Amino acid sequence: MRTKVFVRPYWTLPLQQQFLTHFSQLLESGYPTSAALDVLAVLFRASEVKKIKTACANGESFSTILKQLNFENRCCYMITCSEQVGALLPGIKKGSEFLKFNGQQRQELLKKVNYPLQLFLGVLVVIGALLIFFVPQIESFYASLNLNSDQSLLNIIIGVIATLLLFILTLSLLIYLTLHIKNKTFQQHIITVLFKFKLIQKVMSYYFSSQWYLFLSCGLSIKETLQMMNQFETIPLLKLILSTLQEKLEEGYPLDVLFQESPYFSPYFKLILSHALTCGTLESDLQQYQQFEFTYLTGRLNKAFKTIQFTLMLLIGILIILIYLSILQPVFDMLQLF
Missing domain, CATH: 1.20.81 (Receptor-associated Protein)
Structure with missing residues (x-):
């Protein structure tokens, strides 16, 4: 075989x-x-x-x-x-x-995502090794001295770690389902929830403007650009949005009205688009908009990862303190007896 x-x-x-x-x-x-x-x-x-x-x-x-x-x-x-x-x-x-x-964008995003993720996973490995190998030895040592260790702090540590892991796994699963599941009903529910957040609208506006500008620069008409964007798109969620826009355009919706009523885009993008369609400067305005939005989103991303990094370091510090307290608690109990 x-x-x-x-x-x-x-x-x-x-x-x-x-x-x-x-x-x-x-x-x-x-x-x-x-x-x-x-x-x-x-x-x-x-x-x-x-x-x-x-x-x-x-x-x-x-x-x-x-x-x-x-x-x-x-x-x-x-x-x-x-x-x-x-x-x-x-x-x-x-x-x-x-x-x-595209390569620079991808590398920059990976660098920002990898560091806090590797930091968190590395600390989990260290804490897990402590709980599996070191803590049992300390407990057996206390047992040889006839000291009973309280498991409450250890249970708190395990609960915190389990909660963090569950949160990360749930978030990863939702992202995977959003990017890969082709069921229209599921995608519609995801769209309803996601696009209530202004940041998601900004991300969608940036991605849409960058792809739209790309195909407009190839000399295509507005309708043709939407067709090509839909043809080359691989993410089911985005394909559904593009298909919806295409269908409404074919039904006779004016382009300006269609985007103004769309829940997928940010108010600023709608304003830029309205101005571009009125003045006939769509391609140049999209180019300027995507550059501005990329700078803005990069700044937001930097702030978000700094917050995540600080939060992770704070949680790591708390977990380490809890581990030390759980190890030393029987000693404190012994001192209270004297």
């Missing part, structure tokens, strides 16, 4: 960005496509670059080749649009900038 072996794809997102950046620089310097790919075969895996060179020699479009190599879908679409108007180089540069920006 054959065993399936998972082979990690070579073209990860960082490598995709590096490849497109180097390729665009070489083309801009006057290198022919074939010579540029020969240079890139030295910088990247030669067998992978050879596939691209062979396909180019056979007359395949560059965007089609990238799709076959599983490059990021939106990036491929941007290059496709540029190829259709005979401007491959600007499309490659635009694709590399898009991947670079």
Whole structure:
């Protein structure tokens, strides 16, 4: 019986960005496509670059080749649009900038999430090791001295840890279900709850404006951008929102009215959108808005993680004090007898 072996794809997102950046620089310097790919075969895996060179020699479009190599879908679409108007180089540069920006955002978010999470898990491991290995030895020592230890503090410690773990697991489960469950009824309930929070509206407004600007910059109409956003979206919750907006547009709702009545977006985004549609400056206004909102959300995220870090450190300190008190409590009881 054959065993399936998972082979990690070579073209990860960082490598995709590096490849497109180097390729665009070489083309801009006057290198022919074939010579540029020969240079890139030295910088990247030669067998992978050879596939691209062979396909180019056979007359395949560059965007089609990238799709076959599983490059990021939106990036491929941007290059496709540029190829259709005979401007491959600007499309490659635009694709590399898009991947670079997304990569920086992803790395920054991961750094902020990983530190408090690793800190919390590390402390849980240390506390667990204390409870499993160290505390029983102390209790057996007290038992040899005929001292009875009170388990109330230990029970409090275990209860606090269990509560924290339950909270993290519940939150993780809700996030997973929100991002993966395709049931429309479930998604509708989630939407009803989530978009009552202004911060969620701001996050949605930023994400929507960044994706909308991306497809508008490819020369698509407003309706076409919504179609492409829906086509490339992988999160069921966002697909449902995009489908709802599309259906209402097809029913004849004016775009301005549709967004003003929508519960998904922040009041500020609605104001910017109304101004952009009135003045005909939608693309430039969306670009400015997403830059402003990214700065704002990054600041909010920094404050949130500082608060989380302080809270975790406070809880860790309390847990450590409780552990020491539970260990020393029998000694205090013994001193009271004298």
